[in-house]
Amino acid sequence: xTKAIRFSRTGGPEVLEFLDMDTREPGPGEIRVSNRAIGLNxxxxxxxxxxYPVPGLPSGLGTEGAGVVDAVGEGVTGFAVGDxxxxxxxxxxxxxEQHVLPAxxxxxxxxxxxxxxxxxxxLKGLTVQYLLxxxxxxxxxxxxxxxxxxxxxxxxxCQWARALGAKLIGTVSGPEKAKxxxxxxxxxxxxxxxxxxxxxxxxLTGGDMVPVVYDSVGKDTWETSLDCLQKRGLMVxxxxxxxxxxxxxxxxxxxxxxxxxxxxxxxxxADTRPRFExxxxxxxxxxxxxxxxxxxxxxxxxxxxxxxxxxxxSGQTTGSTVxxx
Ligand SMILES: NC(=O)c1ccc[n+]([C@@H]2O[C@H](COP(=O)([O-])OP(=O)(O)OC[C@H]3O[C@@H](n4cnc5c(N)ncnc54)[C@H](OP(=O)(O)O)[C@@H]3O)[C@@H](O)[C@H]2O)c1
Numbered sequence: 176x177t178k179a180i181r182f183s184r185t186g187g188p189e190v191l192e193f194l195d196m197d198t199r200e201p202g203p204g205e206i207r208v209s210n211r212a213i214g215l216n217x218x219x220x221x222x223x224x225x226x227y228p229v230p231g232l233p234s235g236l237g238t239e240g241a242g243v244v245d246a247v248g249e250g251v252t253g254f255a256v257g258d259x260x261x262x263x264x265x266x267x268x269x270x271x272e273q274h275v276l277p278a279x280x281x282x283x284x285x286x287x288x289x290x291x292x293x294x295x296x297x298l299k300g301l302t303v304q305y306l307l308x309x310x311x312x313x314x315x316x317x318x319x320x321x322x323x324x325x326x327x328x329x330x331x332x333c334q335w336a337r338a339l340g341a342k343l344i345g346t347v348s349g350p351e352k353a354k355x356x357x358x359x360x361x362x363x364x365x366x367x368x369x370x371x372x373x374x375x376x377x378x379l380t381g382g383d384m385v386p387v388v389y390d391s392v393g394k395d396t397w398e399t400s401l402d403c404l405q406k407r408g409l410m411v412x413x414x415x416x417x418x419x420x421x422x423x424x425x426x427x428x429x430x431x432x433x434x435x436x437x438x439x440x441x442x443x444x445a446d447t448r449p450r451f452e453x454x455x456x457x458x459x460x461x462x463x464x465x466x467x468x469x470x471x472x473x474x475x476x477x478x479x480x481x482x483x484x485x486x487x488x489s490g491q492t493t494g495s496t497v498x499x500x
Pocket of ligand 1: 215216217218298299302323324325326327328329346347348349352391392413414415416417439440441442487488489490491492493494
């Protein structure tokens with residue numbers, strides 16, 4: 176038997192149950208990982224609440240974790256029992272003591288990266304890799320705008336931007352979060368509860384505005400973000416924290432300066448094994464060199480996943496959160 180978080184209907188955090196489940200043997204091409212740490216990500220709130228559909232109910236939750244391989248299915252090469260691994264983008268169900276997943280979603284962990292760091296940074300760090308290095312390859316000296324800069328993805332983005340020599344302007348909801356973002360390499364912050372984002376970006380850039388905005392807030396900041404862009408700038412809309420952006424009249428991109436917009440996902444960038452490995456390689460180098468640290472500011476027992484969801488959804492968390500089996 177193994178313990179796992181499951182839900183049989185969508186809704187608030189209260190739908191999450193901590194249950195005994197039968198241990199499953201890995202099938203062909205699969206491995207079973209005994210989790211040592213599990214990453215918490217905003218996307219799980221979308222699955223739990225029904226914003227994103229799940230393949231079926233009852234369902235497990237979570238796609239990310241790190242631990243030790245304890246069983247290997249037929250035909251698997253490159254992994255053996257006892258290997259230290261991390262994974263992201265696995266089928267839902269990583270909120271569990273053990274998770275069975277396709278071996279091609281896992282990666283061997285270098286010694287320099289511990290389980291909690293891996294669980295806290297795989298999904299968020301790979302996201303920052305594709306955002307800052309692929310969607311819009313950020314250059315030294317460039318000024319960029321990044322929303323939710325003190326969050327899990329945000330603090331990694333602050334550090335990665337600093338390593339690239341870029342000036343990241345981060346939005347935050349208060350002074351403590353501003354300090355955290357600045358301590359992690361943000362060049363400037365905007366407290367959106369008290370300041371006008373567009374006016375502050377104008378001031379900070381001497382009227383130039385920015386070539387790219389990374390926006391995971393969604394509905395509430397869509398137009399504000401477009402207004403922060405230079406002509407022909409790129410809006411990277413990569414999350415729905417306040418709800419999805421919908422009903423957009425494409426003419427708005429013309430009116431606001433021949434803008435570009437993209438709605439990317441990690442799955443769309445880490446879509447082949449060579450791409451996934453190259454992205455992990457770059458992330459692990461950033462972690463090993465100390466350019467990026469995992470800021471695990473909340474740890475919850477696996478059984479308390481509902482409490483962890485409440486904290487993340489209400490903006491109470493900073494940096495990353497892990498669940499511990
Ligand atoms: N497309 C992709 O590939 C991809 C991959 C990973 C994550 N994401 C997205 O990136 C975003 C960040 O994910 P994360 O896991 O790192 O979460 P997070 O940033 O740690 O948490 C969300 C943050 O959003 C901010 N926020 C702004 N308005 C909010 C509101 N009305 N309610 C609650 N929070 C609000 C809060 O910071 P303040 O208090 O400073 O406002 C909060 O801490 C999520 O939208 C997620 O879905 C997308």
